[in-house]
Every structure is written in C-alpha cells, then in structure tokens.
Amino acid sequence: MAPPPDRPIILELVVRSAHPALLEGLDVWLRLGLLSDETVRQVCEENLVCAIRQPVAVSSQVENDFLTELPPVAAEQPLTDIAARDSPLPRPRGWLAQITQSFMAELSVVWLLFLGVFMVVVSSGVLAASQWRNFSPVGQYGILLGYTLAFWLVSVLTGRRPNLRLTSHMVQIATLLLIPVNFWMMDSFRLSQSISGFSLVAIAAPLLTLVIFSLLKPTPTEPGNTRLILGTAIVLAWLQWGWGWRGFPLVATYVGTIVASLALVYQDRGVGGGDWGVGNRGDGGDGEVEEEGEVGTSSIPIPHPPSHTSHPTPHTPHPTPLSSGFITVAFSVLLLLARAVFVAKVPITRLGLAAGICGWLLCWLSRRNVAHAIWSQVGAGLLLVGWFVAVMVTPPWQAIAISGLGLWLLGDYLLRSGQASYLLAGWLVGLQTVWLLWRIIPPNWQQQLIDTGIQLAGSIAMPAALLGLWFFPYLLLTVFLAFRLRRWQRLDLAKQAELLALGLGIVLAALSSGNSLVRSLNLVLSTLTLAAVVISRRTRPEVPLIYLTHATGLGAIVACIHQIFPNLSLNTWASVFLAGTLIEWVFSALGEGRGQGAEVRGQRGEWRGEGGEERGITGDTETRGHGDTETPQPPPPHPHPPTPHPGTNPPGTSALPWQPSATCS
Incomplete structure (x- = not known):
C-alpha cells in the first residue's frame, strides 16, 4: 500500500x-x-488583545448658569489628587466661618434661581398693587395675563440655550404656578359678565391651557411629566371656575384633592414597578410559608425588620418628587385649600379629610426613599392635623376615613420593614376607629341600645359595662391577626399581637365585671376565643395558655351559675366547687387512662406488625413444604423495647382532656 x-x-x-x-x-x-x-x-x-484605555480630557463644566468652565483634566488622574497636590494645607478656621461654609454648602443654584424668581414676582405684585385701582377688572386681569405670557416666553427662549437650562426650568415652574392664579382671577373678577371680559376669557382660557400643555408634555429630561400629570394640572386649573355657586368651593376642593392624589399614586405605581407595598414574596411567591408541616393557601409573608435602618428600605429606584409636574399639582391643590379656607370661608372642620389625604399622599410617595424622610414627617403631621380637625365633627366620617388611610400606611410599612412599632401604632389606630364607629350611630339609636341593655342586664355598672361587649369584635380581629402572623412565620409580631389581645381582654373583662349578665357573656366569649386559639395550634400549646383557658372557662361557669341562681348560700357554693373538683378528677383520670391505653395499643400494634411479617415468612415456608405440618412458633422476643408512638404519653403521665392522643391499630 x-x-x-x-x-x-x-x-x-x-x-x-x-x-x-x-x-x-x-x-x-x-x-x-x-x-x-x-x-x-x-x-x-x-x-x-484588549483595548488600552487612552487618557481622555474630561471637562469639569457643571450644568450651571453661573460657573465657568475649568481647565480640562486627564481622566486617569483623580481630581482629589490634583487638589491635594496644588492646594496648601488647610488653616484652622473660626466657628463663624465654619457655620457660614455649612450654610453656603446647603444652598444650590436651583434654590438661588427660585429665590430670584420669587423676588421678581413679589416685587412686581407690590408694584401692581400700588397702581391697581387705576385699572378696570379687565385691565387688571390683562396685566396678570401679560405677566404670565412674558414668563412663558422667557422660558421658551432660555430653553433653547444649553447653558441656561436651570434658568429655563425655574421660569417654567414660575409660569406653571401663575396659571392657576389666572383662572382664580378670571372667576373672582367675574369677567364673563361683560362683553370685553368674556372676549378676554375666551382667549385666555384656551391659551393658558396650551401653555400648560407645552410646559408639561412628556420629555426625556422630565420623566415625572406624564399625560396623566398633564391632564391633572389642567383639571386643577379649571376647578378655579364656578366658585360663586353655592356649595361648589367644598366640592371643587375635594374633587381636586382626590384627583391629584389618584394621579400621583398611579404615576408612582407605574414608575415604581407596580410596587403597592405588599413586601417581597420571595422565590416561591405562589405558596405560603410552611409552618410546622402545614401547607396552606397563598399569602404574603412579612419580612424581618432590617437592622441598619428604622425606615422601609426602597426596593426600586424612585425619581425625585420635585419635578415640575409634581410642583404644579401640589401648588394647585394647596391653592384650592387656601382659597376655600381664607376666601370662600369654608369651615375648616369640613376640610379635615382633605388635609388628611394630602398628608397620606406625601407619606405614600416618600415611603420607598429614605432620603425623603422629611416628606414623610410632614405627611404624618398633616394626617394628625386632619384627624384632630375632623374628630370634632359628629358624625365623624372624615376621621374614620383618615384612620383608614393611616391604617393603610402603617400596614404598608409593616409589610415592608416588619417592625413591631408599626404593628403597635396600627393596633392603636384601629382601636380608636372602633370608638369612632360608635359615634357615627345617631344619638337616639345609641340611647335605644343603652336602654335595651339596661332592660336586659339591669342598671348596675351601666352603660360602662357594655364597652366590654362593644370592643370584643376588635379583640377577635386581633386574635385573627396573631394567627395569620404565626402562619407567616413572624413569631415576634404574633406574640406582640397576642399580648395586645390579652391586655385588651383583661381590660374588657374588668369593665364587664360590674354587671352580672355582661360579665357572664364576656367570660363565655373569652373562653370560646381561647379554646379556638388552643385548637388552632399545630403543636402543643404553651402551658400558660392552657392554664389561662382552663381558668377562664371555670370563671365563665361560675359566672353563669351566679347569673342563673343569684341567691345561692355559701354551703351550696361549697357543694358546687366540690362537684367541680370531682368532675376535674374524673376527666383527669379518663385522660390518663386514655393515654396509657393508647400507649399499650401502640406497643401491641408494633409487636403485631413485626410478628405478622415473621408469620408471613413462615407461611411461605409451609407453602413451599407442600403440606408439611409444622407447629407455628411464637415470634421471638423483641430485641429492643418498643418506642412509644408519636402523640402518645410516656408511661405514668396523664393526658389533658383537650389534648388529642394518637392511637395505632
């Protein structure tokens, strides 16, 4: 080959x-x-081969209207090194210089621009006020309209220059703040009553709407300006119309507040990725956290509290709320509130809910960003102010609504952080809400309920004893909350909720103790609640809980006997207690016998199971022997003592009557 x-x-x-x-x-x-x-x-x-990074000249020009461009610096050399090399050693300064430097560090060009615009507006207003009487209402509004359009024109011209972006932004904000004032003045001057005024209004209203559209249209530089915010700003501006109609100022204020809140919350939901404060569901978001071998339905586990911060940690990036759209909407709502209180003379007690909604909105928008804690504090203050204003009104519907908003916020914070302080605060808010629910009942109905209770239970310790029954549904709600917290593997919060329920139950029992019938009902309901808690536990309940349930049950029995037979003598009561002691002994003996019987049956079942296997093997051998007769031998003794079956009691112990004992057949 x-x-x-x-x-x-x-x-x-x-x-x-x-x-x-x-x-x-x-x-x-x-x-x-x-x-x-x-x-x-x-x-x-x-x-x-990899690309070698070449030194590129970096300009340190700041996007600022007043700073000049610095010399280019190589990107590879940090600015801190250059500053440390070229600058001399710092000399010690006095306390006045340090305070001045700290104050100047807090100032920024944006706030300086805003201050300048504000001074221009105020000085122009003072100048116009000095000559205001020399103009007719049409001329007065014409000056305001021209002033607003001049600001808008300046913002357009400065917006075309890249080095005047901050100035353009501040002038745009000033223009947007002047537009709701324009609609207010159009309604306040009643310009539509004259031909010239109506013509001016017909031109100004659409023109100002177009200005809002041009300044708040969505742009890449303003991610907070959306179509929803644009429409909300237009609606809030047009709500300044029609305040001469009776009752319209209150309606316009609440409509504007609710519309602005819904718009900002919806925008926050879209920007924040749909996070409505339900917490992190973890990897298996469809199933519930298993506890003690139990698999339940889907639920939301509460995260454990973070150790590094006392506020909810943000889950997603969130833009600053100080965008032009946010400022415009916020100012428009505040303008509606100020006009309603100071101009339309709406009673402040009717605006408590509006203040509460504004406070809730600030807390909700700042809940994901710790840097905006000041907004959360201001919002909490507005919530409290709104509640104090609204709680003086009867019926307190506004206070109940504010309490619901507060519960929403506290529940969201609890789901985010898992801190016990939010649970306590939410529980207290819910407790006062139950009191507010009593106040919404008309006074004549309240008196009828009290009279009915006195007829059934007598006048002793009335009507204070009825509080032990009125607040009992809230006690059941607290117990249910503790049960759900245990299912979510938050034992620390569950124990706190159980302690709150225990404290409330003791207080309600003390309030009910003065009246025999109410006391009996309270103790019976408390016994049933404790028994339900004991039965719902998947593991053996704690000994104090068992003793508490037992003692409450005995107290309920004694209270019911006293209610049915109020004139029993001491000898009769001694006989009752002796009979109760005998019944307790009988139940204890039956429980002990049941526990020992379960243990014996478990041992026999285990013995029979092993013996059955050996007999099966022997039977196989006999079958293979084709008729050979052999005397079946008893099974050999067990090499080790049988282990008690899980759930049975060890020898010599007694099972409680309410403890189920497992049997093995």
Missing part, C-alpha cells in the same frame, strides 16, 4: 481565551514546528 500524500491537515481547536496554559501550548507548538510565527502572531492579535 502506497503511503498517503503529504497534505496539510485542518484541525479545529476550541479553547477559552482565559485558559492558563494557552500561551504555553502555543509556544510548545511553535517550537515543535506545528505553527509558524506568523500564525501565532495572528492568533494573538485576533483573540488575545
């Missing part, structure tokens, strides 16, 4: 470029002559 011709062989080698032996292998193949020097260079240039 002839040898194969000497032809090149194509080998395809797949190897990672970061392999530690790649260069060594190429060098070996090069020395063996399997690769040429050109091939090695080509492979290295194509696969083993």
